[in-house]
Amino acid sequence: MPRWSKNSLFSSDIGIDLGTANTLVYVRGKGIVMNEPSVVAVNDRTDQVVAIGKDAKAMLGKTPPHIRTVRPLSHGVVSDFEVTEELLAYLLDKARQGRTKLFGPRVVIGVPTGVTNVQSRAVRDAAKNAGAREAIILEEPVAGAIGSKLPVREAVGTMVLDIGAGTTDIAVISLNGAVASKSSQVAGDRFNDNIIEFVRSEFKLGIGERTAEEVKIAVGAVMPLTNALEKTVRGRDLATGLPREITLTDAHVRDALALSLDALMDAMKDVIESTPPELLSDVLERGVTIFGGGALLRGLPQVLAKMLGVPVKVAPEPLTAVVRGAGVVTEDPAPYADFFIDEDETLGEA
Numbered sequence: 001m002p003r004w005s006k007n008s009l010f011s012s013d014i015g016i017d018l019g020t021a022n023t024l025v026y027v028r029g030k031g032i033v034m035n036e037p038s039v040v041a042v043n044d045r046t047d048q049v050v051a052i053g054k055d056a057k058a059m060l061g062k063t064p065p066h067i068r069t070v071r072p073l074s075h076g077v078v079s080d081f082e083v084t085e086e087l088l089a090y091l092l093d094k095a096r097q098g099r100t101k102l103f104g105p106r107v108v109i110g111v112p113t114g115v116t117n118v119q120s121r122a123v124r125d126a127a128k129n130a131g132a133r134e135a136i137i138l139e140e141p142v143a144g145a146i147g148s149k150l151p152v153r154e155a156v157g158t159m160v161l162d163i164g165a166g167t168t169d170i171a172v173i174s175l176n177g178a179v180a181s182k183s184s185q186v187a188g189d190r191f192n193d194n195i196i197e198f199v200r201s202e203f204k205l206g207i208g209e210r211t212a213e214e215v216k217i218a219v220g221a222v223m224p225l226t227n228a229l230e231k232t233v234r235g236r237d238l239a240t241g242l243p244r245e246i247t248l249t250d251a252h253v254r255d256a257l258a259l260s261l262d263a264l265m266d267a268m269k270d271v272i273e274s275t276p277p278e279l280l281s282d283v284l285e286r287g288v289t290i291f292g293g294g295a296l297l298r299g300l301p302q303v304l305a306k307m308l309g310v311p312v313k314v315a316p317e318p319l320t321a322v323v324r325g326a327g328v329v330t331e332d333p334a335p336y337a338d339f340f341i342d343e344d345e346t347l348g349e350a
């Protein structure tokens with residue numbers, strides 16, 4: 001029997017994309033009400049949350065010893081349960097502002113494909129402890145496909161690629177189910193690490209994660225550009241320990257990301273190889289849709305299309321596809337029930 005009930009007129013049901021890098025919240029009837037970095041600052045002396053989102057991100061690396069800035073998710077899954085719960089409680093509270101607190105909201109949350117039962121239970125428990133009446137869990141690529149208005153309920157093969165910060169999810173969906181899927185940790189955070197490593201080995205310079213991310217966004221491209229891009233960055237000379245400046249170009253970033261790009265390609269090939277022929281012919285015809293922040297990497301659709309021989313397009317508004325999909329389910333869950341990760345299934349593997 002489905003656990004989701006129809007009547008929730010008086011509660012502010014919400015859809016959440018609890019991402020490694022960004023947390024987005026959709027409130028039923030209102031749309032996206034929040035889009036903030038998934039960072040929480042905690043005061044260890046009082047155990048209280050000091051800041052959440054942008055405010056907490058601004059504190060990264062600049063806090064006194066008793067204040068900790070935490071990214072509660074890592075690789076798309078809960079790595080700090082208590083802080084995740086705090087974050088969800090804060091979001092639920094914000095979403096319910098001015099509404100009755102009698103009934104907790106129903107919450108729709110995405111998790112990466114292939115998370116273990118223990119991990120999806122952790123997300124469900126965190127939502128319930130944070131005050132949710134029910135938690136509907138579904139796979140992020142499914143949510144993103146729904147948010148991108150792809151025909152997930154029809155007998156047609158739909159292939160999607162969600163490149164987030166902590167995980168890349170690949171799925172072929174047909175008739176309310178993921179037919180083939182794969183999750184990989186080669187995603188935005190890994191790209192940043194690749195850039196840090198490259199600068200260290202090629203320039204003998206140490207740069208931080210934030211700088212690496214700025215480089216990736218400003219000049220990152222996986223195919224040669226007609227007009228080269230460059231960005232000057234400052235780091236610490238590994239030999240002298242003193243600051244030094246270098247200029248990085250899109251070609252440097254391409255070198256840095258080459259192995260990760262190969263790994264992504266292999267993961268996509270694996271999914272394609274395990275897709276039944278009839279659905280594969282749909283994919284060849286209709287193409288692959290990419291979303292998540294990584295979809296914005298310059299030249300990615302072109303390179304993937306060329307290497308895989310499949311048309312590839314970026315979803316409109318790739319950073320909000322998952323939460324908009326969670327939002328569609330929040331408005332009317334029933335048609336999507338087959339996609340829900342069942343609580344009983346989860347409990348089965350205690």
Ligand SMILES: Nc1ncnc2c1ncn2[C@@H]1O[C@H](COP(=O)(O)OP(=O)(O)OP(=O)(O)O)[C@@H](O)[C@H]1O
Pocket residue numbers: 018019020021022023075076077163164165166167168187188189213216217220291292293294295296297298319
């Ligand atoms: N223009 C851009 N070019 C390349 N990468 C980008 C760009 N904009 C954002 N990103 C990257 O996208 C990632 C964030 O995307 P997104 O918000 O989809 O991730 P997430 O949902 O928080 O993570 P996950 O789904 O893995 O839990 C970050 O790694 C960020 O650096």
Ligand SMILES: [Mg+2]
Pocket residue numbers: 017019020140162164165292322
């Ligand atoms: Mg995501």
